[in-house]
Amino acid sequence: MDNYNEVKLSGEIITDIEVQTSNAGKKLCNFSLALGGDEKDHSTNLGMVVPIYAMEETAEALIEEAQKGKYLIVTNGEISVGSYDTGKGKRFMTTILVRNFQII
Numbered sequence: 001m002d003n004y005n006e007v008k009l010s011g012e013i014i015t016d017i018e019v020q021t022s023n024a025g026k027k028l029c030n031f032s033l034a035l036g037g038d039e040k041d042h043s044t045n046l047g048m049v050v051p052i053y054a055m056e057e058t059a060e061a062l063i064e065e066a067q068k069g070k071y072l073i074v075t076n077g078e079i080s081v082g083s084y085d086t087g088k089g090k091r092f093m094t095t096i097l098v099r100n101f102q103i104i
Contacts, residue, residue, distance in 0.1 A: 007077035007096055011035040013070050014049065019063055027059040033072060033096075053080075054098040065103050076100040 011033040020028045036047030052074070054062050066072060076099040083092045
């Protein structure tokens with residue numbers, strides 16, 4: 001069966017890329033991507049902000065090539081939904097896992 005969890009999107013990287021290394025020595029990075037909104041002034045209109053992360057070779061390539069302010073095209077990604085408990089109840093978070101990308 002085909003994988004129907006496939007995402008393609010593009011936007012501006014609006015946060016610094018955070019880098020982590022797993023206990024096994026694998027790289028992981030995460031950052032926020034602004035989709036739409038006022039491209040000249042993100043302080044007034046961000047449009048939609050999406051949390052993005054990548055793992056292993058994709059993370060290493062993003063760490064090397066991407067930075068805050070660059071335009072990113074996710075040519076192949078996957079939606080990931082997770083949850084966590086707070087003192088006020090359960091919270092849900094949707095993120096995008098990058099599999100392939102292009103920087104413009």
